[in-house]
Amino acid sequence: MQVNLETLGQLERRLNIVVPFAQIDAEVNSRLKRVSRTAKIQGFRPGKAPLRIVEQFYGPQVREEVLGETVQRSFSQAVTEQQLRVAGYPRFEPLPAEGDTTDFKFSAVFEVYPEIAVGDLSAVDLENPVTDVTDAEVDKTIDILRKQRTSFNAVERAAQENDRVIIDFAGKIDGEVFEGGKADNYSVWLGQGQMLKDFEAGIVGVKEGESKTFEMVFPEDYHGKDVAGKTVVWEITVKNVAEATLPELNDDFAKMLGIEDGDLTKMRDEVKKNVQREVSRRLKARLKEGVMQALLDNTKFDVPKALVQMEVGRLQQQTANDFASRGIDVANMQLPAELFTAQAERRVSLGLILAELVKHHNLQAKPEQIRVIVEEFAESYEQPEDVVKWYYASRERLEGPEALATEDNVVEWAKTQAKVQDKALSFDELMGNK
The missing domain is CATH 3.10.50.40 (Chitinase A; domain 3)
Incomplete structure (x- = not known):
């Protein structure tokens, strides 16, 4: 096999690959011999048809399979030899034979992953939002709960x-x-x-x-x-x-909120715990957003178009599924790619930056961190232990909590690099009421 690598752009590459037809013909003949042992062809007993007859019936199909496998195998081998990190899927193209009947020639055009140098955050002012949950916030939340009923x-x-x-x-x-x-x-x-x-x-x-x-x-x-x-x-x-x-603030109201004995003190404690959980979640989300934006602003690189296109496709499918779940007919709906391009570029860029940070600073999520996040998810359900079991019943279900734990590690790392200052936020500001 002969391989020639061309650089077409910042990230785009072309591999020109040459494989001798003799190698392909040998594999085709080998497979046809295996096929002939069991081939059922009219006029012959099973496995007794001459090889030339078997070739007439099965030759084109077998040759097509061998060519397809040769392209994939040769490409993988060339990528390994050239130490290339392929982003997305290659586009295979046949090369003109130009009178040469001894070699099978094709090219593969693809993008490679960019080299990423995560930017210096030492000059970044990172705001760490802080919000206190007082009795006033609990009262306000109880009023909202009454209003909802x-x-x-x-x-x-x-x-x-x-x-x-x-x-x-x-x-x-x-x-x-x-x-x-x-x-x-x-x-x-x-x-x-x-x-x-x-x-x-x-x-x-x-x-x-x-x-x-x-x-x-x-x-x-x-x-x-x-x-x-x-x-x-x-x-x-x-x-x-x-x-x-509005319902009276009494034991009946407490029972509405799931307090079986109607104890108003227990109800307040439960409401406060729920408010604190939501405040904590929003504070973490705000800090994380600040970190992610700082990483994007300070780390510049070319993003593989193939990865962006794949992410656009995922976002289109997610949106279509969301519409369908709301009873909206999406059968003939066209969701333009342009609507999702900016979001897709941001997500791909962040994904590449985080992967680089995790690799170089050992920020992988630890089992105990994943467990904490799963248990936090489960807290809001009536049978939290069942929810925990559900997550741990499938490796796939743990991917979400694992990703969140990894992002938390990145945030903690970023806090050690940037200039962090606490910023007081009122409850209403945090909850979007102002």
Whole structure:
């Protein structure tokens, strides 16, 4: 076998490979002899057909198989000899024989993994977010839990703040109903920021069965650019008015939250533990995002296009699966690759950087770290021990926790390299309420 390596670009390579046809012919003949021992060909007893007849029936198929295997084997051997790290899949192309009938020639075009030198983080200011969970946060969370369990009772009066109303509405701009401006039996909980304040203000004071027409101007910075800054005439009909009633903070409410004996102290302790778990998760996520961005900003290299394309395909499939799970028909839906390219490039880049760090600094996840993450996942379930068993029943299921543990190790490593400063975040800032 003869091999010639060409450099086509920063990462693109071409291997030109030559294999003697004599080697291929010998393998084809060897296989045909094996086939002839059991071949069933009309007019001959099994295994008794002459080799030339067997070749007529099975020769093309066997030769195609041998050629395919020769291409794969020769490519793998050449890659090993040249010490190349192939990224993605090669593109095989036949080379013109140019009168040479003694050799089988083909080329393989592919990309190699880039050499990555992880950037110096010593000058990076890394923010370590810190949030305290006080009684005020617990009270606020309990109020949210009560609100989620609000009951609504129909009333025979005009709608007012904090009522839930069922309405039909149609909005017109210049006498025409605009896209998305019409709905029937639409539920609005007044005062909760569900709709624009001016729209809700137009509903207040209207009773069940009454209709009303009023004007409203959309804000200039409204996300719907087609209607931003424009005047709309709304026609609404109120079909139901219901008063909101929050559950009392008592033992019945505690039982709703899974506290069997209804003890309010136990309920507060459980709520606080859940809030602390969520705060811890979000703080870790923020710090990790800061580390990952610092690594990206300080480590520059060419990303293999083949890996990006593969990641784009994965993201497209994930999105299609997500749509399908929501009942959206994706059979004829086209998801443009451009929608996922930037995300795919980022994920591939981070994956290569993390792999380099893990290899050079021994940041592999340890079994005990994986166990901690699995047990944290299981905490929020009624039977956590069953969840732990489920994870450990399959090596595949542990890949997610293992990846998270590895990322945690990278974060801890980065903290030793960068200039880390604590940054206080309020509970509302962390939870996205501001």
